[in-house]
Amino acid sequence: MPSAFLDVPPDMESGTGALGQPFIEQVSICAFPAPSGTKVNPNQWIMHSGDQLSAALATMPGGRTSDIERNCTYNCVVTNAGKQSNVPVKIRPLIGTLDDGIYMRDSEIEKLGLNFTGVTVPTRHGQCRVFSGVRFRFPDDYNGGAVTYITEHVYELPAHVTNSARSQHTSNLRKHGIIGVPLIAKHVVFVHYSNMYIIDLSIATASPSLRRCFEHMSPLSTLAISKSPEDRDAASLCFANFPGNALNIALEVARRHAPPPWSAFSVTRIGHPIMRIAETCRVCQRAEGEDGVKLSICTKCLQEERPTRAVYCSRACLSADWKQRHKAEHAGEREWNMSEISCPLHVAS
Incomplete structure (x- = not known):
């Protein structure tokens, strides 16, 4: 045992x-x-x-x-x-x-x-x-x-x-x-x-x-x-x-x-395979296919060919995270911490 x-x-x-x-x-x-x-x-x-x-x-x-x-x-x-x-x-x-x-x-x-x-x-x-x-x-x-x-x-x-x-x-x-x-x-x-x-x-x-x-x-x-x-x-x-x-x-x-x-x-x-964790929106944590969600990768992350990249479910989440921290991460002004979760957005219905 x-x-x-x-x-x-x-x-x-x-x-x-x-x-x-x-x-x-x-x-x-x-x-x-x-x-x-x-x-x-x-x-x-x-x-x-x-x-x-x-x-x-x-x-x-x-x-x-x-x-x-x-x-x-x-x-x-x-x-x-x-x-x-x-x-x-x-x-x-x-x-x-x-x-x-x-x-x-x-x-x-x-x-x-x-x-x-x-x-x-x-x-x-x-x-x-x-x-x-x-x-x-x-x-x-x-x-x-x-x-x-x-x-x-x-x-x-x-x-x-x-x-x-x-x-x-x-x-x-x-x-x-x-x-x-x-x-x-x-x-x-x-x-x-x-x-x-x-x-x-x-x-x-x-x-x-x-x-x-x-x-x-x-x-x-x-x-x-x-x-x-x-x-x-x-x-x-x-x-x-x-x-x-x-x-x-x-x-x-x-x-x-x-x-x-x-x-x-x-x-x-x-060319060994790279193990990845299932990606979710960095702001609201919604996953691909959840209630019709389609995730998009940060364009800057793609340009820099980062293996760990910021992913978002909507332009609202992308814009909020970019202003809050992600712009500073790409500029090298803030430590890159992809495991950190941003405060979820509250969008009025």
Whole structure:
């Protein structure tokens, strides 16, 4: 039987979000290497000994430095994969869970001397130009940055991401870009209350103190919301107890499916599908087809090729939202927050 683990964040209970920032800030998650090309990593686990693992890592040489302020980021060194000797670029990218590539700013791409492939593809961050590949490594991991990865291609982050005057401090997209967890094949990615740790897989399995911390885990795939029979308004996140040795299973999957130290994604995989949430009017929340409603997308969002865009059911809703906030969002004067709901319009009948 599953057991209650923690309170449900408001965005999950209302159905407006899943596994977002409120959730990540409450739990510890470990992502072991898994089969490439899957939409969701089946080798992700909830850590019941996250505090102990974090404390154990603090006593080991190397690892996450104390001056990394942004959540879910890590020190990384990137070089041009096509050149034998070149100047490395040091960045602190967001370690993304779903993205199966590496996204970088145009300024870093220019410094590295990467070549444009002539291909532009849809991604979770909009239309991205594809450039030639890079090498990257994590110099502060617990094996001294011994593992080097190679990707065949690099996504260029769109201008609406990098040039925004305001962006979420925790996302770190505008300054340093993203490296997807599926590319990291020889490390365990440990997220402890939004702090990111990159642990060399051989170190994680060889250290007795670290192994003990991995013994009590629950599969993230068993996540469920449980309602209390006594209080129907109370909700908790639940995870099923794993019947066997969770670490042995996680390592078996990692060893069976992990590619060589030089992971790469090919041209045939670049056009991966983008998962979207059903869209509703940003002002009144009415959905397509509801009472004859037909939704329209903000023209400016279409011009900027934004993957997340403002949608409206009528010109009245569009006009009101544009004056209230959306004009300022496009101008970079206000933080872009598409999950925020505007006050519904009251139209006289």
